[in-house]
Amino acid sequence: MTGLKVGVVQISSESGDFDRNLEAHIKAIKVAALSNVSFLVFPELSLIGYEPASFNAELTYRGFQITSCDPMYQFAADEIRRRIDEVYPKIMVKMRQEAGINSGVVQNCL
Secondary structure, three states: OOOOOEEEEOOOOOOOOOOHHHHHHHHHHHHHHOOOOEEEEEOOOOOOOOHHHHHHHHHHHOOOOOOOOOOHHHHHHHHHHHHHHHHHHHHHHHHHHHHHOOOOOOOOOO
């Protein structure tokens, strides 16, 4: 039985430059094909540019009108930080419980 050969691609995407990003994807696919890769994984949003915020900013700069459907954009930075600070310790405790680690110490690495 032949095994599945998985490839993982790490490329540098240019926000809003679909043509450049597509060319980088095609090159990666060609290299993977030469290496007999069966399944190839690309970074999320790598065709349009990696960060939705920078994508929105770039297209706005180019004169396009962008409406973001991501609810994250309705909050100011201090509100996002407050929400993270509020839930982070709870999430870490739950993760440690699920992993079988009983330490009550929660270290905020953010």
